[in-house]
Amino acid sequence: MNDFLFVVVPYICLTVFVVGHLWRYRYDKFGWTTRSSQLYENRLLRIGSPLFHFGMLGVVGGHVFGLLIPQSWTDAVGISEQAYHVAAVGGGLLAGVATVVGLAILVYRRRTVGPVFSATTVMDKVMYAFLIVAILLGMWNTVAGSILTIGGEYNYREGVSVWFRSFLALNPDGDLMGAAPLGFQLHALVAFGLFALWPFTRLVHVFSAPLGYLTRPYIVYRSRDDDQLGSHRPRRGWDRVG
Amino acid sequence: MRVMAQMAMVMNLDKCIGCHTCSVTCKQAWTNRSGTEYIWFNNVETRPGLGYPRTYEDQEKWKGGWELNQRGRLVLKAGGRFKNLMTIFSNPKLPSIGEYYEPWTYDYSTLTDAPAQEHTPVARPKSLISGKNMKIEWSANWDDDLGGSTETAHRDPMLAKIADKVKFEFEQTFMFYLPRICEHCLNPSCAASCPSGAIYKREEDGIVLVDQDKCRGWRKCVSGCPYKKIYFNHRTGKAEKCTFCFPRIEVGLPTVCAETCVGRLRYIGLMLYDADKVLEAASTEDDHGLYEAQRDVFLDPFDPEVVREAEKAGIARDWIDAAQRSPIHALINTFRVALPLHPEYRTMPMVWYIPPLSPVVDVVAETGEDAEDTGNLFAAIDALRIPVEYLAELFTAGDVVPVDAVLKKLAAMRCYMRDINMGRDPDASIPASVGMTEEEMYDMYRLLAIAKYDERYVIPAAHAEQAHSLEELSTECSVSEYGGGQQDLFGEGSGVPTPIAVENFQMLQDRQTSDSLAGPDNKGARINLLNWDGKGSPPGLFPSKGPES
Numbered sequence: 001m002n003d004f005l006f007v008v009v010p011y012i013c014l015t016v017f018v019v020g021h022l023w024r025y026r027y028d029k030f031g032w033t034t035r036s037s038q039l040y041e042n043r044l045l046r047i048g049s050p051l052f053h054f055g056m057l058g059v060v061g062g063h064v065f066g067l068l069i070p071q072s073w074t075d076a077v078g079i080s081e082q083a084y085h086v087a088a089v090g091g092g093l094l095a096g097v098a099t100v101v102g103l104a105i106l107v108y109r110r111r112t113v114g115p116v117f118s119a120t121t122v123m124d125k126v127m128y129a130f131l132i133v134a135i136l137l138g139m140w141n142t143v144a145g146s147i148l149t150i151g152g153e154y155n156y157r158e159g160v161s162v163w164f165r166s167f168l169a170l171n172p173d174g175d176l177m178g179a180a181p182l183g184f185q186l187h188a189l190v191a192f193g194l195f196a197l198w199p200f201t202r203l204v205h206v207f208s209a210p211l212g213y214l215t216r217p218y219i220v221y222r223s224r225d226d227d228q229l230g231s232h233r234p235r236r237g238w239d240r241v242g
Numbered sequence: 243m244r245v246m247a248q249m250a251m252v253m254n255l256d257k258c259i260g261c262h263t264c265s266v267t268c269k270q271a272w273t274n275r276s277g278t279e280y281i282w283f284n285n286v287e288t289r290p291g292l293g294y295p296r297t298y299e300d301q302e303k304w305k306g307g308w309e310l311n312q313r314g315r316l317v318l319k320a321g322g323r324f325k326n327l328m329t330i331f332s333n334p335k336l337p338s339i340g341e342y343y344e345p346w347t348y349d350y351s352t353l354t355d356a357p358a359q360e361h362t363p364v365a366r367p368k369s370l371i372s373g374k375n376m377k378i379e380w381s382a383n384w385d386d387d388l389g390g391s392t393e394t395a396h397r398d399p400m401l402a403k404i405a406d407k408v409k410f411e412f413e414q415t416f417m418f419y420l421p422r423i424c425e426h427c428l429n430p431s432c433a434a435s436c437p438s439g440a441i442y443k444r445e446e447d448g449i450v451l452v453d454q455d456k457c458r459g460w461r462k463c464v465s466g467c468p469y470k471k472i473y474f475n476h477r478t479g480k481a482e483k484c485t486f487c488f489p490r491i492e493v494g495l496p497t498v499c500a501e502t503c504v505g506r507l508r509y510i511g512l513m514l515y516d517a518d519k520v521l522e523a524a525s526t527e528d529d530h531g532l533y534e535a536q537r538d539v540f541l542d543p544f545d546p547e548v549v550r551e552a553e554k555a556g557i558a559r560d561w562i563d564a565a566q567r568s569p570i571h572a573l574i575n576t577f578r579v580a581l582p583l584h585p586e587y588r589t590m591p592m593v594w595y596i597p598p599l600s601p602v603v604d605v606v607a608e609t610g611e612d613a614e615d616t617g618n619l620f621a622a623i624d625a626l627r628i629p630v631e632y633l634a635e636l637f638t639a640g641d642v643v644p645v646d647a648v649l650k651k652l653a654a655m656r657c658y659m660r661d662i663n664m665g666r667d668p669d670a671s672i673p674a675s676v677g678m679t680e681e682e683m684y685d686m687y688r689l690l691a692i693a694k695y696d697e698r699y700v701i702p703a704a705h706a707e708q709a710h711s712l713e714e715l716s717t718e719c720s721v722s723e724y725g726g727g728q729q730d731l732f733g734e735g736s737g738v739p740t741p742i743a744v745e746n747f748q749m750l751q752d753r754q755t756s757d758s759l760a761g762p763d764n765k766g767a768r769i770n771l772l773n774w775d776g777k778g779s780p781p782g783l784f785p786s787k788g789p790e791s
């Protein structure tokens with residue numbers, strides 16, 4: 001069971017994630033957008049969106065730190081378990097609260113503002129469900145698991161993190177995850193579900209984070225006859241001449 | 243010297259009658275799709291007035307365009323690259339739909355479906371955004387012909403720059419129309435604001451376009467453009483803008499707005515310019531110097547050295563010929579009667595305007611004096627500081643000297659030509675008084691008054707040997723190839739893009755055969771009378787023929 005839930009399912013989701021993105025980018029560049037609804041409503045978005053997005057950046061950064069960096073490394077640099085715990089819980093809470101508050105504002109806005117609601121697709125709704133559940137479970141793990149220690153202490157850096165790294169190294173150990181508290185298990189499963197949905201939702205805009213803007217020249221020139229013309233290759237059987 | 247060619251336009255405002263034909267034909271051609279209901283690539287504003295979107299010219303509020311920083315370097319008015327990215331999650335300067343206007347249609351079917359009743363049924367306005375009943379409070383030309391301007395005109399940002407005491411008199415005496423399209427700037431701040439790098443300037447003809455496949459809907463271009471001529475398609479989540487009708491330009495046809503202009507006031511042609519000098523010119527310290535600085539960027543297409551450099555830069559011989567015959571070059575540099583719109587935004591706009599003399603003429607005529615006498619007109623131009631100052635705010639960053647000079651040239655032409663038309667001896671002193679020869683004056687008259695189609699539009703076709711790469715043809719695919727398969731899987735507009743011509747054809751067809759009015763249930767198909775070309779019968783427009791037999 002552990003192997004199925006925490007090895008097979010995650011790999012399937014990850015495959016869908018990767019292949020899905022390649023497929024979507026190949027066939028649906030035109031649909032690859034943030035689908036912003038700022039034009040419809042700005043007052044709530046102005047508060048909710050930056051809160052959510054910056055909070056999310058913090059959350060992702062925290063996950064990268066917590067999941068990818070082994071405990072032995074931080075020990076080696078001389079960061080005590082206690083110090084790490086305080087920093088992780090503190091930072092996690094801050095980012096998590098910003099995310100949850102932002103998300104609450106955005107969901108409220110999406111439901112109550114007519115034009116925004118009617119511009120919401122089915123995929124949006126499914127994605128929102130997974131996203132909300134994943135975030136709430138994550139918050140539960142932080143608050144209940146690390147602060148209130150409901151159900152005993154659990155050091156995810158000796159369990160979940162090791163499993164995740166073994167998973168990435170293609171040498172997965174599902175039992176490690178099987179030994180984790182239910183909150184962590186559900187959080188991981190829902191998150192992988194979200195990854196599988198990712199390429200088919202507006203979340204693809206994450207991979208368009210325009211970092212190149214910081215270095216490119218201000219004005220872009222493009223020639224008509226250069227290869228960039230229309231980013232689509234001609235369809236099969238229709239070769240360009242010359 | 244790095245010679246580049248730019249397709250440019252000049253509009254002669256004296257001839258604009260404010261009929262909005264350009265706007266309507268443009269809309270029919272380009273923005274008749276759902277998501278673009280509120281978008282007018284071409285709009286005609288009555289000035290003084292608020293413009294569309296409202297008060298877009300107030301850059302202290304909207305922060306569009308460029309400015310010089312304390313060290314004299316050119317920077318985006320909205321802030322640097324880092325600040326731009328940090329505000330990406332919520333654009334603080336994005337105009338709301340209310341600043342443009344909430345688009346609507348009417349519930350026509352109630353006119354015919356309503357049961358017998360005491361009161362006449364009414365077609366209620368329905369929002370094309372929410373599909374609900376709405377109260378119409380603004381539109382793209384709400385203050386047309388100064389309508390309601392006693393309530394709104396004082397908010398005109400250009401009027402606010404002129405002293406309070408003259409406002410009242412001004413509103414009573416002065417009105418003209420200002421048709422606007424994208425300026426296809428030499429230094430476009432929309433492109434500079436785009437985080438994705440999706441907005442580009444075509445090397446061949448300088449037309450500024452949005453790559454719909456690269457646009458990610460960050461909305462930075464909308465706020466970055468000081469003319470507010472980039473719009474957000476709220477259905478596809480992508481930015482759209484005036485394309486200078488590139489599929490037509492590529493085959494040598496004028497833009498739709500120019501082609502259909504009733505007053506024949508638009509001129510289209512090439513300008514050669516030195517790309518190396520653009521940044522320096524845009525960084526001119528004094529706002530008043532920007533008009534001259536931009537003129538200095540343009541190159542004389544008759545100069546043998548320029549021709550040589552142009553050929554080296556790969557500009558074809560027929561394009562250089564076209565640049566020499568360009569009416570734009572004549573109006574901007576030979577006769578110097580065309581002025582840029584808001585040079586102080588430092589984007590180096592390429593749609594220029596001949597300011598209107600008619601308000602001055604009208605005032606003189608109302609006094610009973612001879613409105614075609616140079617003395618009277620010159621005195622009026624000098625005396626009517628208010629309209630001249632207003633025009634200067636629009637076209638020369640507030641410097642009245644160039645506006646004065648242009649108006650006097652137009653006045654002199656009027657007087658000089660009257661003598662000829664009346665069969666009297668032409669008076670050489672009239673052109674001389676504005677620094678022109680009689681021959682130049684007559685040439686200017688020809689170009690402004692009687693230039694035919696091929697003189698107003700000198701558009702060299704794109705080269706046939708490159709035909710396979712012209713954007714509209716690049717798919718090399720027959721119309722019937724499109725439209726199949728699963729569309730809109732990830733929301734409206736997703737899927738493989740179709741060429742514009744095919745898309746328009748299909749959208750029109752869909753709309754004319756659709757069932758819903760503005761319903762979100764079928765967003766691709768909405769009825770808007772603007773889009774009805776007389777063929778087919780949109781449901782709700784005509785009474786039903788009764789039960790099917």
